[in-house]
Amino acid sequence: MMQPELWVVDDDASVRFVLVTALREAGHAVRDFADAASAWAALNAAAPPPALLFTDVRMPGDDGLKLLERIKRAHPELPVVVMSAYTDVASTAGAFRGGAYEFLSKPFDLDDAVALAARVLEKPADVDVEVAIATQEAPLLIGDTAAMQALFRNIGRVAQAPLSVLITGETGTGKELVARAIHLESPRAARPFVALNTAAIPAELLESELFGHEVGAFTGAARRHVGRFEQADGGTLFLDEIGDMPASLQTRLLRVLAEGEFFRVGGRELIRVDVRIIAATHQPLEQLVTQGKFRADLLHRLDVVRLAIPPLRERRDDIPRLAEGFLQRAAQRLGIATKQFTRAALQKLQAHDWPGNVRELENLCWRLAAMAPDARIGVDDLQLAAARTHVSADGWENALATWAKTQLASEDVNDLHAQARARFDAVLLQAALDATEGHRGQAADLLGLGRNTVTRKLGSSRRRHSPK
Numbered sequence: 359m360m361q362p363e364l365w366v367v368d369d370d371a372s373v374r375f376v377l378v379t380a381l382r383e384a385g386h387a388v389r390d391f392a393d394a395a396s397a398w399a400a401l402n403a404a405a406p407p408p409a410l411l412f413t414d415v416r417m418p419g420d421d422g423l424k425l426l427e428r429i430k431r432a433h434p435e436l437p438v439v440v441m442s443a444y445t446d447v448a449s450t451a452g453a454f455r456g457g458a459y460e461f462l463s464k465p466f467d468l469d470d471a472v473a474l475a476a477r478v479l480e481k482p483a484d485v486d487v488e489v490a491i492a493t494q495e496a497p498l499l500i501g502d503t504a505a506m507q508a509l510f511r512n513i514g515r516v517a518q519a520p521l522s523v524l525i526t527g528e529t530g531t532g533k534e535l536v537a538r539a540i541h542l543e544s545p546r547a548a549r550p551f552v553a554l555n556t557a558a559i560p561a562e563l564l565e566s567e568l569f570g571h572e573v574g575a576f577t578g579a580a581r582r583h584v585g586r587f588e589q590a591d592g593g594t595l596f597l598d599e600i601g602d603m604p605a606s607l608q609t610r611l612l613r614v615l616a617e618g619e620f621f622r623v624g625g626r627e628l629i630r631v632d633v634r635i636i637a638a639t640h641q642p643l644e645q646l647v648t649q650g651k652f653r654a655d656l657l658h659r660l661d662v663v664r665l666a667i668p669p670l671r672e673r674r675d676d677i678p679r680l681a682e683g684f685l686q687r688a689a690q691r692l693g694i695a696t697k698q699f700t701r702a703a704l705q706k707l708q709a710h711d712w713p714g715n716v717r718e719l720e721n722l723c724w725r726l727a728a729m730a731p732d733a734r735i736g737v738d739d740l741q742l743a744a745a746r747t748h749v750s751a752d753g754w755e756n757a758l759a760t761w762a763k764t765q766l767a768s769e770d771v772n773d774l775h776a777q778a779r780a781r782f783d784a785v786l787l788q789a790a791l792d793a794t795e796g797h798r799g800q801a802a803d804l805l806g807l808g809r810n811t812v813t814r815k816l817g818s819s820r821r822r823h824s825p826k
């Protein structure tokens with residue numbers, strides 16, 4: 359019998375060379391192609407087809423995802439490994455949605471590629487033949503470190519399966535953002551994503567918040583209330599801080615998850631829903647189980663797939679890109695010129711331990727975007743911002759007057775009022791967000807503004823990322 363072939367498609371001759379060499383050294387018969395078209399032509403001419411095909415994504419002509427799509431239509435059984443230097447969630451999810459067998463982030467370890475080939479040749483691939491085309495924009499998760507790239511691959515993979523996911527990570531590491539990314543890349547993307555922070559709602563209201571209630575179910579229940587489970591029907595329900603759920607509710611939740619149906623509080627109509635659950639926690643749930651504070655069977659049901667987000671101090675190489683990204687986004691939202699960190703400032707940011715993780719960094723960047731005096735943000739600016747120096751109340755008007763005078767004297771400004779208002783809003787909102795650790799609803803309450811107003815002022819891009 360002829361030895362099955364492995365094919366490598368990549369426009370980069372050096373990648374082809376090292377990969378082909380490594381696979382040949384491992385004893386495989388390998389053919390390589392510099393573009394998708396020649397691989398596709400060979401595939402239609404070749405009998406039998408290769409046992410496995412590696413393809414790059416970005417290539418002149420048709421890209422690797424296009425090739426993947428064609429292959430999955432014509433040869434659904436052929437396992438395809440997608441390789442790319444662009445490991446963001448949109449790429450990994452796009453690859454897995456298109457039926458990729460595996461995603462390799464470039465640069466990858468050649469041993470991994472060889473091990474992968476061995477695995478595929480050993481067992482018939484379990485390939486997903488369904489090619490769904492979804493074009494939802496994913497939220498922008500930034501991360502170049504190996505840990506984050508691995509996380510993005512896992513997000514891309516779990517998004518396709520209807521499994522429960524448990525996301526663990528310290529506060530502000532991006533658990534909610536990851537949950538949204540999974541939802542947006544899943545077949546449920548067009549249906550609702552509903553979030554509920556278990557810790558933010560008083561225990562006695564939590565049951566009706568989750569399952570809804572009928573009129574008169576309890577004192578004060580004047581109207582029927584549709585719970586989060588029903589709101590999320592067909593979509594995803596994100597249960598944040600699941601470790602804070604009271605014991606009685608854990609029991610009820612477990613039953614609902616097992617049966618897929620429930621009664622509203624005080625209701626008699628059996629409600630059936632189809633909801634994917636993504637839970638998150640910053641607490642060690644196993645420990646809570648040992649202490650008798652969390653049901654082991656509920657943990658098993660939620661923890662089908664676990665995604666752990668490392669704290670920011672364990673992926674310091676991500677800090678510069680995150681910081682620059684936040685600064686840029688803040689400038690766009692506030693309608694002011696983009697500022698830049700000096701190299702020393704970035705180093706200082708990288709050295710910090712970030713107990714509040716990405717949220718803390720994001721808040722600092724927004725503060726700096728609004729308040730740092732120059733276009734270059736140096737170490738001194740960081741110190742000022744970190745100390746959260748506030749101009750004393752009686753000096754506030756003076757500071758404003760000085761600023762206004764400088765502006766009026768130096769440039770031909772005609773929108774000074776709008777500029778001042780934008781900065782005023784930014785400073786006030788940031789102070790409130792700092793005081794509430796980034797929780798928007800609470801910040802709105804403190805400011806005496808509606809939550810929608812706060813969201814609007816913060817701008818539409820942030821809205822998708824962190825509603826609280």
Ligand SMILES: Nc1ncnc2c1ncn2[C@@H]1O[C@H](COP(=O)(O)OP(=O)(O)OP(=O)(O)O)[C@@H](O)[C@H]1O
Pocket residue numbers: 498499500501527528529530531532533534535536598640680716717720823824
């Ligand atoms: N990798 C990332 N890239 C870009 N932004 C991020 C990333 N991770 C987190 N963020 C931003 O940081 C903020 C905090 O993220 P998020 O609310 O998802 O954290 P969390 O872990 O759910 O926090 P908590 O446990 O306090 O609820 C958000 O504004 C989010 O957009």
